[in-house]
Amino acid sequence: MEKITRAKRMENIHSDIRGTLFMEAMEMQAQGSEILKLNTGNPAAFGFGLPESIEHALEHHIREGVGYCDFKGMPKARIAICEYERSKGIRGITPEDVFVGNGVSEVISFALLPLLDKGDEVLVPSPSYSLWGNSVYMADGKPVYYICDEKADWYPDIADIRSKITKRTKAIVIINPNNPTGMLYPREILLELIGIAVITFGSVKAFYHYSKAFLTKKRYPIRIELANALALGLEFKMGAEILKTVLVRSLNEILILGAIILLRALLSLMIHFEIKAEQQHGSPEEASPNNY
Numbered sequence: 001m002e003k004i005t006r007a008k009r010m011e012n013i014h015s016d017i018r019g020t021l022f023m024e025a026m027e028m029q030a031q032g033s034e035i036l037k038l039n040t041g042n043p044a045a046f047g048f049g050l051p052e053s054i055e056h057a058l059e060h061h062i063r064e065g066v067g068y069c070d071f072k073g074m075p076k077a078r079i080a081i082c083e084y085e086r087s088k089g090i091r092g093i094t095p096e097d098v099f100v101g102n103g104v105s106e107v108i109s110f111a112l113l114p115l116l117d118k119g120d121e122v123l124v125p126s127p128s129y130s131l132w133g134n135s136v137y138m139a140d141g142k143p144v145y146y147i148c149d150e151k152a153d154w155y156p157d158i159a160d161i162r163s164k165i166t167k168r169t170k171a172i173v174i175i176n177p178n179n180p181t182g183m184l185y186p187r188e189i190l191l192e193l194i195g196i197a198v199i200t201f202g203s204v205k206a207f208y209h210y211s212k213a214f215l216t217k218k219r220y221p222i223r224i225e226l227a228n229a230l231a232l233g234l235e236f237k238m239g240a241e242i243l244k245t246v247l248v249r250s251l252n253e254i255l256i257l258g259a260i261i262l263l264r265a266l267l268s269l270m271i272h273f274e275i276k277a278e279q280q281h282g283s284p285e286e287a288s289p290n291n292y
Contacts, residue, residue, distance in 0.1 A: 012137050015130045041179070073100025108135045115170055116141040123164060123172040125156060129179045141170070154181040158192050165200050172197055 029035045037045055050058075072078060078095040085093055101107040108131065116122070118140040124132045126145035133143040144164050147157040161172065174193055177184045212218075 009137055009140060013134045015134065072096075072098065105131055105135075108132065109139070112136060112139040112141065112171075115139075119168060120170040121166060121168045122170060123161060125173060125175055125178065127180055128173070128175060132173055132175075142168075144169075148178065148181065148183075150181075154178060154183040155185060155189055156193065158189075158196070161193070161196060165196070169200060172200075 025035050025037075075095065077100050078098040081098050081100070082093055082095050099107065099110055101110060112122070112135055116136070116139040120141045121144050122136045122141055123146050124136065124143045125148050127148065128145075133145070136143040146164055147160045148154045149157055156174075172193065174185075174190070176190070
């Protein structure tokens, strides 16, 4: 009989918090040793049960919990989540945008499996919960770890993230507050990360259209699309630098902000002339910046 072997994608999958050390700790616990489990976020392991309000709600609605619910999650739950997010100032979100899963482990697969092709890369913070890297491997992708340095308050290293973006990069994982460091990232860090994501997506999209135009011999305003992505990315970068100058107020920070504003103005000027040039070769509608 042929031996059954595990899939090759499992070769790189591991979990430090559930590996050899964990097994040894469980053996010690079985022998009577008291083990303090800092490797788990399970509240029940620390004696925290359900609040009475949730117990009563479950008892009251127990008969409604028979059978399958909507594949995105219970509509009432999604509406409640939507209303909560709106109360926090998030706009443009509807219940159709909300997916409810059985914990983060399931929801990670919702995000990665439809997104990744074999060999695609996902930027993952280090340190991070091991499930993220393992889930990327399970989706036939490759996790690329960016630094969150303890000496920098565990904040993401923006320069390290930029250096690790390639044409195979499909996503950047941002865990905020971070697990396991517990750090909450300030707004200027988040704005810079969004700017990087916007520029990366715009560059990949422009490259795709360039390849398509080359193969089909059709004209496509790639430079406008790329310039728009750069300009939008710089908007987020500029917002981050403004926040920094409010907090730091150093000459170096002010000079960086001035350089970003100048670069943003030059890009706007370039986009203007590119649109005019495209209008001479095609219809004004095709060259409209609203289409890119």
